[in-house]
Amino acid sequence: MPRLDDDHTGTRIKEQRRLARLSQRELAVRIPYSYSWLTQVECGARPASADFTAAVARALRVDVTVLTGQPYVTQLHQDRLADLVRPIREALDLYDLGPDPDLATRAPDRLIAAADTLCEQVRATRLHTAAAALPDTITELTTAAWQTPSTALWQALASTYRTAHDISVKLGYYDLSSVALDRMDWAAHRASDPRLSAVRQYMRALVYFREGEYSIGRRLIGSGQDILGQSDETRESLAVAGQLHLGASVIAARAEDESAVATHIAEASAYAARVGEAADVHWLSFGPTNVAMHSMSAAVEMRHFDDALKQAKQIRPPASLATSRRAHFLIDKARSEMELGRAEASLKSLVAARRAAPEQTRYHPGARETIRGLVHLTRRTPDSLGSMAAWVGM
Template identity: 75%
Template sequence: MPTLDENHTGARIRGQRRLARLTQRQLADLLPYSYSLLNQVECGARPATADFVAAVARVLRVDVTTLTGQPYMTELQRDRLAELVRPIRESLDLYDLGPNPDLTARPADQLIAGADQLCADVRATHLRNAARNLPGLIAELTHAAWSTPATELWQALASTYRTAHDISVKLGYYDLSAVALDRMDWAAQRASDPCLAAVRQYMRALVYFREGEYRIGQRLVASGHSVVGQAEQTREALAVAGQLHLGASVISARAADKTAVKTHITEARRLATQIGDASDVHWLSFGPANVALHEMSAAVEMRRYDDALKQARKMKLPPTLATSRRAHFLLDRARTEMETGHTEAALKSLVDARRAAPEQTRYHPGARETITGLVHLSRRTPDTLNHMAAWIGL
């Protein structure tokens, strides 16, 4: 059986707790979780779920990444992904420099198509390819938008900033993702595009969801609804509004507000029924399938694992569903299977997630925590779990 070293979330929680000069009992008294759970997480006997980590981070007043250890530099360097981050960071700093006299950009239609392709690459979890092509495209679009200001170019530039955010989050560079969202707002304002602005508020809300600041996340969703409400009631606007409701559903679930969860899921389902599959709108994957996926995710966040597992077993994912969403579902399913004692099924779901989206799975903190939990639940660790634990960096 593999054994955990001190480089795991529980050990980092213990270290930060000691720096704050708190005993386990004192920290547990400040959390909506038991002393027993905190003790088990710190010693690595129980996985540190995202909601648990967020709660601890709030109490200790540290970033979530301080506890999760992101970005996972050893694996990123081994996979040659870390070297792709600096060019992205530098490209985000070109926004206010105007046209580049040393650059000749491709025609506008090619640049716009390139921005769309990067969104497709991220949804297909081709993170390396997207990260490699992103800085050059940002440079070209920045030059083109300043040289010949046009709504379509500013929209495309905002889209590339959104891609920078997506890649940064998936690789664990949350400081960079915040910069990317600021740039997205800057470009969306120049495009005068309320839908883009609302998508940006949705993404900001998820940042605060991850950090455990649920009230701020809910306010950002409300702001997004206000912004998209200024647009005409087009299919695009309805899809964005629906996705805002889905974001609010998981935030409300983490905040243990069952009534709000039901309200947001109901409204999202109404909009999905009205417009059908709108996964092409801003690459949000909005539609009936995504509503069902978020309903399951909300059950997971509320720790209603039996309900979540029932939903997962009934789920029929359409073949057109983005790979990133499919992999996220498999990770949610693995967690519910582990929590309900179906360890073999949980390992299979993790293997399926790895097969579908290896880069996304390897750098997802939830995958690491579920594997940690399986290691401690297994009396005899199967070779597949040994391999998964080594691959994930445990």
Template identity: 70%
Template sequence: MPLPDDEHTGARIAHHRKRAGLTQRGLTQKVPYSYSLLTQVESGHKPASPDLVAAVAKALCIDVTALTGQPYVTELQKDRLAALVRPIREALDLYDLGADPAITPRPTPQLVAAAQALCQQVRATKLHDAALDLPGTMAEITTAAYRTPSSELWAALSSTYRTAHDLAVKLGYYDLSTVALDRMDWAASRASDPLLSAVRQYMRALVYFREGEYTIGQRLVASGQGLLEQSPQSRERHAVAGQLHLGASIIAARAHDEDAVKNHLTEARSYADRTGEATDVHWLSFGPTNVTVHAVSAHVEMRHYGEALQEAAKVRIPQDWAVSRAAHFYVDQARAQMEAGRSEAALKSIVTARKLAPQQTRYHAGARETIRGLIHLSRRTPDSLDHLAAWVGL
């Protein structure tokens, strides 16, 4: 059965539902959503929320990307990003071949700085630059780590694998992101850094969160907290512990466990009070601002849009905050505004996200669904919304 011409997420849900031999009522018996909502989503009259997509993917035993249409290859080709994915995939695959005799690596301080620069590029959403530089830097640090092993070099290599994961997620290559996390664990174990290993468990939890596997995600967060016991008390440990609680709050929100959400956010705030804005710790952007931003996300996941907007009104983005994180906040805010009937405000939030992080916003499934929802809500589509719709390929 070919895919429908109108390839929005709802149409893909209908396509895969029919392939599974299910009626709309049959599918709604397998997911915690109403028949009315499903019919509106499949017809394109309501956007497909991330929680609905995850639930449907799980019920149909398919990947979320089969429903979202990621990666968005046409747009990636226009941005000259598609051709950069294969070298990253190859660099991840060559991790166990030892030192490359054709490479003469730079001194360790320069390699560590190069790994940090890649992290900075991703958080500044310079995705093309990061994707272009990553394979060569990864190969160079791999060779250096094999020739003169040190915790510093293995940690730097683990950082490049994390960058590969971040790029893969932002561009919609979730299969590649999973490979990158496996490599991150491989290098982190050689660096003997429990904080790195805990961050990796946090990122793994988010992978399962996207796929609707909330119990596994919660177990991974708990595993990350356990790994922190191997690290001495420090500001860095507190920041990672707090970030794990933030991840757990979003997973709990998707599972509609409001008590757990409150508990995790309370714990995260207690850590944030001790660390302050800890944007320098493992590129987590942890701190009081991130706690409030996660409270917004949690309310959105629980479909408490009024509460989400109340929390959003409290957010004041620090000047040194990662652009990628700020843009994600505006996408969440836009979804809450759209669902609350504030279409004009939602459009402004999406435009802000685009100005901050154009490539990231273009490939963000939530941003695309929000734009689609705004189109259907608008009796007269504003020129700026028309332009955004064309820009993301809708």
């Protein structure tokens, strides 16, 4: 078995707990997990799941990234992604400066198409390609929208801000993702597009979901539903409404509210029956397949791993499903398999996630913790698992 590094979520939890002057027993009474569970995570004998880490972060009043160690700078430099972050940050700061008189921009239709291409690249998990092109597209759209304001240009600019959020989250720069969402709201208001504003509230809710602030997440979902009520009933608005229910379902699952989970999944299913597979609507991947995947994710969040795997076996992702969503499903499946002691199946799911979406999988904290769990679970580590552990930096 390879020797894992000592810099992992458990050791960071121990460090922050000591800084807060809490014993293990004192911290354990503040989280919905046992003393034994906490001690195993701290010593590295048990992986720190996303729900566990969020609960500890909330109890210690620190950001989740303090405990996960994100962004994973060493790997980001290896993949030549770290250098792409600052230009995105700078482009996001141009929003209120008006048009740049020295900048030559592409024609509006080409800029709008470029914004859609960026969304497509992120869904295909081509993060390096999207991150490299994003700053120039934001910069040009900012000038174009100020020079010749139109609904279509403001919508496209809001879309690029949403892409900045997506990339920032996947690479672990959560501070930057919050800035991007603020810019998205700013542009959505200028586009007078309540659907975009509702999508932004959905994404804000997931930020609080990651941080373990479930009551705020639920309020943001409610706010998104209220905003969406200002728009006409179209296929687009129905898909956004359904996605809001999916967001609410996983938040309810983390809050261990099974009744609310069932209600939101049922509501989302009703919307999906009306719109079908709607991957083209705001790049949300909404539809019957995504509803099924969220139902399975909710089971994982509630630690109903047997149920999660039963659901996973019934899911047949269509070819049109975004690669990013497919990889997320495989990572959830791998965690359930690992928790049930099915090491070989779990590793197979992780390898499939890596094959489909290498950049997303490498920087996904859940994938990392599952790999760590597998190393401890497996008495004799196969070469493929050792390779995966080294690949993510363990």
